[in-house]
Amino acid sequence: MLDIRFIRENKDRVKEGVIKKGEVPSKVDEVVHADERRRKLVQQGEDLKSRKNAVSAQVAKMKANKEDASAIIAEMKVVAEKIKVIDRELREVEETLRSLLLQIPNLPHPSVPVGKGPDENQIISTWGEPFLIDFSPKPHWELAEKLNIVDFTRGTKITGTGYPVYVGKGAQLDRALVNFFLDEATANGYTEVFPPLLVNATSATGTGQLPDKEDQMYVVPRDDFYLVPTAEVPVTNFYRDEILAERQLPIKFSACTPCFRREAGSYGKDVRGLNRVHQFNKVELVKFVHPDNSYEELESLCHDAERVLQKLGLQYHLLLMCSGDMGFTQAKKYDLEVWSVGQQKWLEVSSVSNFESYQARRMNIRFRPERGGKPEIVHTLNGSALALPRVIAALLEHYQTPEGKVIIPKILHEYTGFEVIG
């Protein structure tokens, strides 16, 4: 969420940003109004409390001197009642204010193109050699089925649609890629963590999944937990309610977890094969950084994600998301899309974002400036490096042979232990 003082002092700028995000600006006025009411109540309540405290001290003194204090005690009874009423009202206003603040999106960074939808995203760069073999490449689901490395049918039997079973070299390939990605992250200075796969509501709210994307998460109602839709949630919450030392920054974490997504509302061609599944492995990179250089950290995070695609030799392009297509909590976001030669389309395999202080303020993650002074909110960033199923899809398609085999790229040999599938 945004800083209430910032909103108070930059109402028009905030509204402008909200509009760019494609959200309704009227909430901003509601926030400002609720904030005014809150401050008035705080003032009233504290004036009364101040008096109460002074008189209570007086009562203590009088009792110590064995004087009669019943008169002022009676008077304070009324004051105490007033305080209770004001506090109750204040609590209501604060609740309203918080819920309104949660409904104000993060503002887009000035470098973000203004736009409404995917068509207005900018292609920043394209990398890689096109597929140059003289036969028509098959989509990954045909290859996978024929090679017997992903069993979609049995996955549906075991759980439901969108839960493929990786089998044999398919399972080994997934594991090899995970290890490769994690090793790359470690080499780039990230500390590997393995977090819980279920989180509580506070954590889910901290990163912005709640209340915004509740429908996308699997819920465990009996224990009031949520299955993680991405490692971002547990990993970013690692430092919730903590004050870090400035010299600790930047802190860089990597984590591989299964990601559970209900994908409510998805249908049709998009969900074919490994394009969109309910459970998948993903290596996520998370950074806690100094506000002064979060945009440099965003670029380097993006390069960290790109590098693994390059090492795999897969064709991809880098998109800068426009204001209307980047999501509620981000200030700036890049997507990496890999080319699926069997489907002749781009598949999103990574999304790299700077949240500035938006998540960190919700989570109350701060650092103590070396020079002294008040703790400041850190900036948080994250990016996938990478999401497995679509990488596997693109890889199978890109490295297929006319006979329907798949040649494993060299860099993975030490991880897979085999060089060809089929």
Add this chain to the structure above:
RNA sequence: GGAGAGGUGGCCGAGUGGUUGAAGGCGCUAGUCUCGAAAACUAGUAUGCGCGCAAGUGUAUCGAGGGUUCGAAUCCCUCCCUCUCCGCCA
């Protein structure tokens, strides 16, 4: 899951209704001393919110939320968490 104990500042730990935001110790920071360091001594050392240009000031916070009271770290209720023993278990 059953029985019991307990949750106080960065850490340890005192405190069972009245100048207790909180003794004492450790740690940390600065100063004195020293060629330098250690030791010793001195001082400082939480966070949020409101008001204020600021200095500052008011208020809140002793796991969380309610309640009793003129007044709560201290009493009552609910919840959460930790520890010990038993049970179950990868």
